[in-house]
Amino acid sequence: MELVCPAGSLPALKAAVDNGADAVYIGFKDDTNARHFAGLNFNDRKAKSALEYVRANNVKLFVAINTYPQPHSWSRWQAAVDQAADLQADALIIADLGVLDYARERYPSLNLHLSVQGSATNIEALAFYKNNFGIKRAVLPRVLSLAQVKQVAASSPVDLEVFGFGSLCIMAEGRCHLSSYVTPESPNTCGACSPASAVRWSETDKGRESRLNNVLIDRFREGENAGYPTLCKGRFQVEGQTYHALEEPTSLNTLQLIPQLDDIGIKAIKIEGRQRSPAYVEQVVRVWREALDSYKKIGSNFVTRGEWLDALANVSEGSQTTLGAYSRPWQ
Amino acid sequence: MKLSLGPVLYYWPQRQVADFYDQAVSSSVDIIYLGEAVCSKRQELRTPDWLELAAELSEAGKAVVLSTLSLIEARSELSLLRKICDNSGCLIEANDMAAVNILAEKKLPFVTGSSINIYNAYSLKRLYSSGCQRWVMPVELNRTTLKNILIDAEKLGFADKIETEVFSYGRLPLAYSARCFTARAKNLPKDDCQLRCLEYPDGIPLDTQENQSLFTINGIQTQSGYIYNLRDEYSTMAEIGVDVMRISPTSTDTFEVIEQFNQVIQEGGGASQMIASDIKNDEFCNGYWYGRPGMETT
Numbered sequence: 001m002e003l004v005c006p007a008g009s010l011p012a013l014k015a016a017v018d019n020g021a022d023a024v025y026i027g028f029k030d031d032t033n034a035r036h037f038a039g040l041n042f043n044d045r046k047a048k049s050a051l052e053y054v055r056a057n058n059v060k061l062f063v064a065i066n067t068y069p070q071p072h073s074w075s076r077w078q079a080a081v082d083q084a085a086d087l088q089a090d091a092l093i094i095a096d097l098g099v100l101d102y103a104r105e106r107y108p109s110l111n112l113h114l115s116v117q118g119s120a121t122n123i124e125a126l127a128f129y130k131n132n133f134g135i136k137r138a139v140l141p142r143v144l145s146l147a148q149v150k151q152v153a154a155s156s157p158v159d160l161e162v163f164g165f166g167s168l169c170i171m172a173e174g175r176c177h178l179s180s181y182v183t184p185e186s187p188n189t190c191g192a193c194s195p196a197s198a199v200r201w202s203e204t205d206k207g208r209e210s211r212l213n214n215v216l217i218d219r220f221r222e223g224e225n226a227g228y229p230t231l232c233k234g235r236f237q238v239e240g241q242t243y244h245a246l247e248e249p250t251s252l253n254t255l256q257l258i259p260q261l262d263d264i265g266i267k268a269i270k271i272e273g274r275q276r277s278p279a280y281v282e283q284v285v286r287v288w289r290e291a292l293d294s295y296k297k298i299g300s301n302f303v304t305r306g307e308w309l310d311a312l313a314n315v316s317e318g319s320q321t322t323l324g325a326y327s328r329p330w331q
Numbered sequence: 332m333k334l335s336l337g338p339v340l341y342y343w344p345q346r347q348v349a350d351f352y353d354q355a356v357s358s359s360v361d362i363i364y365l366g367e368a369v370c371s372k373r374q375e376l377r378t379p380d381w382l383e384l385a386a387e388l389s390e391a392g393k394a395v396v397l398s399t400l401s402l403i404e405a406r407s408e409l410s411l412l413r414k415i416c417d418n419s420g421c422l423i424e425a426n427d428m429a430a431v432n433i434l435a436e437k438k439l440p441f442v443t444g445s446s447i448n449i450y451n452a453y454s455l456k457r458l459y460s461s462g463c464q465r466w467v468m469p470v471e472l473n474r475t476t477l478k479n480i481l482i483d484a485e486k487l488g489f490a491d492k493i494e495t496e497v498f499s500y501g502r503l504p505l506a507y508s509a510r511c512f513t514a515r516a517k518n519l520p521k522d523d524c525q526l527r528c529l530e531y532p533d534g535i536p537l538d539t540q541e542n543q544s545l546f547t548i549n550g551i552q553t554q555s556g557y558i559y560n561l562r563d564e565y566s567t568m569a570e571i572g573v574d575v576m577r578i579s580p581t582s583t584d585t586f587e588v589i590e591q592f593n594q595v596i597q598e599g600g601g602a603s604q605m606i607a608s609d610i611k612n613d614e615f616c617n618g619y620w621y622g623r624p625g626m627e628t629t
Contacts, residue, residue, distance in 0.1 A: 008571070068450035071479035098453025119448070123402045124412075124429035134459070143509035144404055149404050171506040171553070172402055175446050178506055178546070180471045181555055181625035188448065191472065213624060216539040230504075236545060237538045238516050245537055245548070246512060247522070325509035331521040 001261065002268040004062065005162060005285050005290060008275055013050050015282040020289030023060035024224075025093060026050055027191075027274060031073070032080040034117055035062045035192030035274040044083065049194040051087055060090040064274075067191045085110055093139070094118070095174055100133040110263040113161070114138035116270075117173035117187065123155050124213075127128035130157040137161055139270060141173045146257065146326045150264040158204045159267040165284055166272020167317060168324050170232055178231045183213045189281045194230045210234075225249075227318055248316035254326060255288070255318060256304045280315045287311050332569055334589060335362035335496060337579040338398035338424070339506065341549060342528035347582075352384055354586050356391045359593035362575060363388050366398040366442070368426055369513075370550045371414045372526065378415060385421050393424075401426040401446045402507040402551065424459075424467075435461035445470050445498050445506070452483030455493070467495035467577065470503045473622035474564070478571045494574040500562065500588055501579025502534065502547050503555035503625060509541050512548040524550075544614070545626075557616035557626055560574040562592055564620055566600035582617035 005021035007013035016024045029041045041048040042050055047063075054061045063084040069077040077099050081134045084092050085107045092110055092196025094100050095117035105109055114120055116139040129135045137159040140149065150319070153160055161204045171178070173187070180186030183198040198213040208220045210229035217234035225250040227233065236245045254261070261269070269292075271284055295302040313319050324330055336355055339348065355363055365388070367373050368383050376384070384394045394472075397419050399412055409429060411521055416423060416433045426444040434441045442465040449455050451464045458466065468477055477495070484490035514524040516535055534549035536556060544556035561568070561576070568576065577598075578589055618627035 068448055068454075070450050070476045071452065071483050072476075074451055074453070096448070096450065096454055096455045101453055101457050120428060122409050122427070122429050123408060124432045125403075125427060125482065128428050128432035128435070132461075143402065143507075145509070148404050148406075170510055171508045174448060175401070175508040177469075177471045177503070177625065180551065180619070181503070181505055182545075183624055186471055188450065188469075215626075216541045216543065219540055235540065235542060237542070238535055240539060241516075245516065246508075246553070247510070328522065329520060330553045330562065331509045331511065 001258075001266060002266050002284070003276065003288055004270045006166075006271055006274040006276070006281060007050070008035060008037075009044075009278065010046055010049055010053075010262070011278040014053060015055060015278040016285050019285040021059055021266070021285055023090065024054055025038075025051070025062040025064050025274070026034070027064045028080050028083065029157045030076055030080070031191050032067055032069075032077050032111045034066050034187055036067070037110055037196070037275050040275060043087070043246065047083070047087055051089070056087035061087075062091045062093055062113065063087070063089040064093040065234055066095040066117045067098060068094050068188045069099065070189065074098070093138070100129070100135070104133045113187050114158075115174075116141050117174035118161070119172050121172065123152055123157065126152075128159050133265050137267065139163075142252065143172045143325050145259060145328050145331065147328075149261075149266070149326070153264045153266060160265070161270050162254075162261060162266050162270035163252055164254050164269035164271055164288065165312065166252060168242055168247070168250060168322065170247045170316070182215050182231060186263075194228075197228055225318060228294045248320070250320045250322045251318075253309075253312055253321035254323060255291055255308060255312065257323070257326060258291060259292075259300060259302050262295065276315070283315050294316045332573070333361040333575045334359060334592055334596070335364060335575050335577045336360040336585070336589070337498070337501065338364045339576045339580045340369055340502075340552065340554070341534060341580075341582070342370070342373045342527060343375065343532055343582070347458045348376055349357070349534070351580065352388060356388060356393065358586050358589045360393070360578070360589055362394045362396060364396045364398045364424055368398040368401055368424075368553045370447065370528070371400060371405070371411065371606060372524065373528065374466055378411065382419060382421070385419070388627050394444055397421040398424040398427055398444065400431045401444070403427050403429050404509065410506065411629075415448055431458065431461060432461045438462065440451050440464045442496075443503060450476070452480050452487055455480060455484060456487050456489060456571065459489050459493050463493065465575070467494055467498060470498050470505070470559070471619055471625065474620050475622060476566060477573070481572045483521075484528070490572070495572060496575035496577055497561065497568060498559065499576040499578060500560055501581060503559045503619075504544070504552060504557055506553040508553070509552050511551050512553065513550050514587070517550060553626060555616065557614055559617065559619070559625070560615040561617055561620055562595055564617070565592075567593050569600070591627060
């Protein structure tokens with residue numbers, strides 16, 4: 001399986017390549033990609049340097065253009081596709097039907113991957129994108145159990161990539177509006193969820209409070225680990241109980257599923273985290289490279305090593321990891 | 332301007348559904364969407380029951396559309412979807428690209444629901460070419476974007492061949508998950524959920540620790556806590572070129588709301604009074620329409 005790694009900067013890209021990525025995915029410096037954060041991503045010059053570095057190391061470069069353009073900003077997405085084509089990226093990761101259409105018509109030889117933001121969870125949806133835009137690969141949303149991934153993979157018309165590690169979206173990607181309900185930004189329109197600009201921390205006599213656009217997301221007692229206020233990971237009141245009503249602060253980790261994922265024909269594993277530091281990328285890519293190499297060598301005798309799990313837990317949200325939707329009890 | 336009644340997004344007992352559509356027949360809505368759009372385990376009515384109901388409503392003069400699941404994960408859900416697309420004889424609301432693909436291959440016309448991502452006229456045109464004859468705008472878009480999409484659609488030469496519908500009243504469908512949050516609230520595994528959604532005809536309120544209404548839990552769907560209300564935006568919608576205003580059912584006052592919307596439309600946007608005396612104004616929101624966070628009121 002191909003190891004597809006995130007890079008939000010040139011140092012992160014180098015860390016990914018140096019530690020064993022088969023492919024690195026990047027975004028341009030605007031809202032055309034789903035990690036549109038200040039100080040992140042690649043301008044034209046940096047993108048060219050990125051390309052030189054991956055080419056010199058025989059690694060692939062993918063460009064994510066995976067948010068949804070609106071009429072007033074359509075030209076920016078068009079320009080992003082032109083720029084990625086000009087760069088001769090190995091694949092473009094796209095979600096929007098209009099952008100897919102443009103890329104297909106304008107650059108018929110480009111490899112197109114359907115972004116997870118395209119939200120295709122079944123073979124009929126995948127067939128639509130294959131038939132209409134000739135996509136070569138799709139990234140599956142994190143809503144399927146392992147058994148369901150297996151069913152999709154068994155008759156998928158395109159290659160499949162799944163998430164292996166990183167922040168866990170618990171809603172079907174591309175169809176979650178929680179962020180724009182509370183703040184001015186959403187993943188689909190701005191490439192940002194629970195944006196940092198809307199976050200406010202305060203110390204009160206009830207504890208440390210985190211807010212998004214003034215809405216209370218969580219309240220922490222002294223000594224409690226106060227995580228970033230992602231909307232779906234706050235503590236709320238439901239029928240008189242206060243708890244993580246949607247999800248706890250946790251990261252996805254599927255290291256232990258490597259043999260099963262390979263068995264069912266998954267072609268690539270995606271590591272989440274273009275917004276994370278080069279140190280995160282280095283740590284996670286190194287562990288996954290070792291694990292995939294170990295699996296390649298010993299096959300069904302593969303076991304996850306304690307040191308791998310420790311290393312990944314260190315860079316996980318809330319220092320805990322989960323199999324997420326892959327595991328039926330989680331659902 | 333036509334009025335539509337969206338599919339019931341909650342899980343109601345069979346009797347309640349029957350009573351609801353008895354009332355719907357004599358209401359002012361022109362279009363009725365029905366069927367299960369949220370969870371395949373909800374089977375108080377099965378597909379043949381929905382089809383029978385559809386036939387009755389159609390007979391009574393309503394335009395009927397059969398809504399389909401928004402999140403399709405299991406093979407059984409896909410088989411059911413294929414069956415509905417094959418045999419219904421009804422116009423279908425596609426809420427996942429799976430339905431779009433099936434219907435496009437059969438060259439059958441369809442409506443796209445708000446969970447199909449159409450953020451620009453190029454996307455809309457692609458779906459129009461596949462058979463889409465009416466689209467429901469994604470809920471997070473605003474009036475300016477909508478206006479510009481329709482202007483672009485005109486430039487692309489298909490604006491007059493497709494209808495535009497706006498989710499105009501009800502709790503907004505905001506997200507779908509593999510996880511069932513109702514089962515989680517009840518400390519039950521999803522596979523043994525005991526169909527507890529039946530106990531919550533309007534979902535379960537989720538509030539912040541300061542008792543501010545935030546979301547509504549509805550099985551695998553997360554909705555807004557506040558009720559989105561665009562009744563007073565009728566004139567703007569008519570001007571922009573919206574063809575249908577959708578009212579999403581709640582268990583208590585849907586028909587009162589329909590009549591008030593109807594009144595506003597009949598009077599050309601003049602009437603403006605509070606809807607449903609038991610709902611306070613501060614439980615409404617309209618932020619999305621104005622390009623603001625959805626939960627705000629402008």
